[in-house]
Amino acid sequence: MYKYFPHTEEDLKEMLATCGVNSVHDLFADVPEAARWKGDYQLPEALSEIDLRLFFEQLTHPVNAQQLICFAGAGCYDHYAPSVVQNLVQRSEFLTSYTPYQAEISQGTLHYIFEYQSMIAELTGLEISNASMYDGATATAEAALMAWANAKKATRVLVSETLDPKVRRVVETYAHYHGVPLKLIPAKNGAFDRNALDQELAEGGVAGVVMQQPNYYGVVEDYSGVADAVHEQKGLFILHANPSDLAILRTPGEWGADVAVGDGQSLGIPMTFGGPGVGFMACTEKLIRKLPGRIVGQTLDNRGQRAFVLTLQAREQHIRRQKATSNICSNQSLMALYVTIYLSVMGKQGLREVAEFSYAGAHSLCDKLLATGKCKLTFPGQPFFNEFCVDYDGDLDALLAECTECGYLAGVKVGEHTLMIAVTEQRTPEEIEELVDIIKEHKE
Amino acid sequence: MNRTLYGNLIFELSKKGRKGYSLPHDYDRTHTTAELPQALRRKEAARLPECDELTVVRHYTNLSHNNFGVNDGFYPLGSCTMKYNPVINEEIAAMKAFAGLHPLQPADTCQGALEVYFNLQQSLAELAGLSEFTLNPCAGAHGELTGLMVIRAYHESRRDDARTKVLIPDSAHGTNPASAAVCGLEVVEVHSLADGTVDVDHLRELLADCGSQVAAMMMTNPNTLGIFEPRVLEITELVHAAGGLMYYDGANLNALLGECRPGDMGFDVMHINLHKTFSTPHGGGGPGSGPVGVRQGLESFLPTPRVVFHEEEKQFAVDAPEGALGSIGCFFGNFGVMLKAYAYILTLGRENVKNVGPLATLNANYIKERLRDDFLLPIQGLCKHEVVFDGLADKSTGVTTMDVAKRLLDYGYHAPTIYFPLLFHESLMIEPTENESKETIDAFIDVMHQIAAEAKSDPEMVKSAPHNTPIGRVDDVLAAKHPITTYWKSIEE
Secondary structure, eight states, X not given: OBTTBOOOHHHHXXXXXXXXXXXXXXXXXXXXXXXXXXXXXXXXXXXXHHHHHHHHHHHTSTTTSOXXXXXXXXXXXXXXXXXHHHHHHTOHHHHTOOOSOSGGGBHHHHHHHHHHHHHHHHHHTOSEEOSOBSOHHHHHHHHHHHHHHHOSSOOEEEEETTSOXXXXXXXXXXXXXXXXXXXEEOEETTEEOHHHXXXXXXXXXXXXXXXXESOTTSBOOOOTTHHHHHHHTTOEEEEEEOTTGGGTBOOTTTTTOSEEEEEXXXXXXXXXXXXXXXXXXXXXXXXXXXXXXXXXXEEEBTTXXXXXXXXXXXXXXXXXXXXXXXXXXXXXXXXXXXXXXXXXXXXXXXXXXHHHHHHHHHHHHHHHHHHTTSEEESSTTOOBSSEEEEEESSOHHHHHHHHHHTTEEXXXXXXXXXXXXXXXXXXXXXXHHHHHHHHHHOOX | OOSSOOOOOGGGGOOTTOOOOOOOSOSOOSOOGGGSOGGGBOSSOOOOOOOOHHHHHHHHHHHHTTBOOTTTSOOOBTTSOOOOOOHHHHHHXXXXXXXXXXXXXXXXXXXXXXXXXXXXXXXXXXXXXXXXXXXXXXXXXXXXXHHHHHHHHHHHHTTOTTOOEEEEETTSOTHHHHHHHHTTOEEEEEOBOTTSSBOHHHHHHHHHHHGGGEEEEEEESSOTTSOOOTTHHHXXXXXXXXXXXXXXXXXXXXXXXXXXXXXXXXXXXXXXXXXXXXXXXXXXXXXXXOOEEEOTTOGGGSOSSEEEEETTTTXXXXXXXXXXXXXXXXXXXXXXXXXXXXXXXXXXXXXXXXXXXXXXXXXXXXXXXHHTTTBOOOSOSOOOSOEEEESBSOGGGOOOHHHHHHHHHHTTOOOOEESOSTTSTTXXXXXXXXXXXXXXXXXXXHHHHHHHHHHHHOHHHHHTOOOSSSSOOBOHHHHHHSOOOSHHHHHHO
């Protein structure tokens, strides 16, 4: 017997007799002989639970998985999630359920998705949010395809050079296979080049413009007038945002964006080597029927109670097949629950405090690094939030290696001499001080 | 599950000034966001809830009581493979040493994580009979799209630009044609025969007609009716002869573990749903994971980043080789899900993994044989891991598949998949998985017979089910006609 298979010899005998066969293999008599697998899988033998635990403990030994003090960001941030988040999402009624097709026994999931949608709408300043998507990168790619489908006579989608290059690569990949021409809006001193944008728009045929706030390099850009200019061309303005910063920063809705996308990882989700995170996507009310992904709506049941249900499914693949707004099937539900619970405990005030904390830490670290005389701002004069770039005067690889040696992940290298550093509320003044000391003392 | 609805929204529990968190006091406050120009800041604070911690804990605990998971009861949802999600796997995925890893930290500081990725992809390759997998896709549909991109990149590399069509059986899951459309391919439907299998004569006609334009054929096997495609070898040969590739939709792979490998049937590219076949929880709709595997010769097209093993240095590394199709995500996909799937494979081991398909198939055939008296079985013969009925055998009562499904909820079961596949009007698709005991299945069968009897004796009661759930049937039309998708919209009303 085996712990995941409850079939006793007696069960097997009775069930096989009911099926009119002698062995379980007879149930595969309809499989052509040449398609049958007769070999033995080259896999290890079964591990007991004790051995399984030992195996993973060895894999997570500090030699194999070093816990570095994290000053890296670039789309994945080391924010703190209160214990209640992880504890509640592990409730098996949430964890082991399927997509909430049967509304009568899925109100738990439908209810929290409705709350999630409300929170995302509020943070982004837009009216509508879907039930979540895989991650920020695919949400951005889907938004670009949405703009393309929305346009009548477009020739291209514009993408800012200050968009995370990893996200851009995903947008390019989707666009290439879907047949959407892209054009890059170049950057000047770490922000999009407004003249270049104006020129592109003047040529017409723009289905949409994709930009990021704060942008990849941490710069908080000024998007005044962009939405109006894009709308004049009947295009969509798509803003990729870090939702954690939206506690403070001007919202995509306030900038006039039609679609806001991004990754919700910064809202209570552990880094876990980059996934799972959660993509969010919000839009204006008039685009609701063009939005990809699941949407939960409010309705009534036959007893007159408020109830929640998957709605506007006529947009989706299981109804529309190749004419659907996207091929996406499920959302990233449990990760949306992380976000919902995180935002419920942090609340109106807590999210702002996290933002202040991170902002103050990043600016304090920046001041101290500049004071060492070994670093200078890569984009002088540009406002930033909790992530910024400095140019290091020396061999950056050697410096980073020494930081790692000392237990610090000092940031992400984004140019030969350019280091991008992120600070969250988890970084203590002592850690900031020590990182500065390592860099100050580092000998070439 | 709770019988009464827990109805408050978190926003309705909020009271000005309440806090549910605590942050350290000691930090350098030299800089504040007030330094940012006014134009860059939001005008008003976001209206997030203000709640104390216990209020939040009770709220989400109560919400969970209005939900139904595999741990609550039998979940015979066809095509979804709702198997047991082992508890130990959750513990492993939550280990702080994994949860605290940043995806861009140097490869020599995260060899353990890279090893999990590499070894899991190798295990999947072995089980699938293919050469290499990428684990980057986040879900099944994401995997389909990635697999089709591999196929397009392959044809592009040969400058065979005419191949813009993809053949898809009319019985396929909706994601197949939708993924093809997103990938810029034109869908051509292949007809099914009356028994639900691919009409090979129609396939021959299509290939004769436009074979040189066929990029690939997508196939699910066992198909969406739970039937093994008996002519699969002939089909893969025909498509290959026309220069197309064969794509295997791994949605139904569970049936075949231990008995067949897609690679051996002639498939070139496939995806696997780790949240189906490899036991990772569905999480109410995600996160899933949809690894994509390819046969030898197609590895170079897989998306970046790729995790590789350098034999000489005995080191795992991250690579972004030329020729790849591009990227379909920033990092390595849903790593947390991979940990659970890998733990599952190690727990099964070579000796148990081969019983997965046979036991799942036994459970499904047993249900088929025992329910065929009261439920209409449109396709005779063996099924694989799932069985499709065409509603109740007695159509005179007016009780539909929807009614049967809703009545099952009253008895503490999740409903089967209903009205899919589209081949029948009253499809009721049951997938029991290998984890369910004979007692569980017998009890379910008894309830199904009971419902069939109720349909005769008291059809109105069945048609108005469910009666014992927190809410009754919902008004879908109202929701769609007048969409209210946020709390803010609901309070404007």
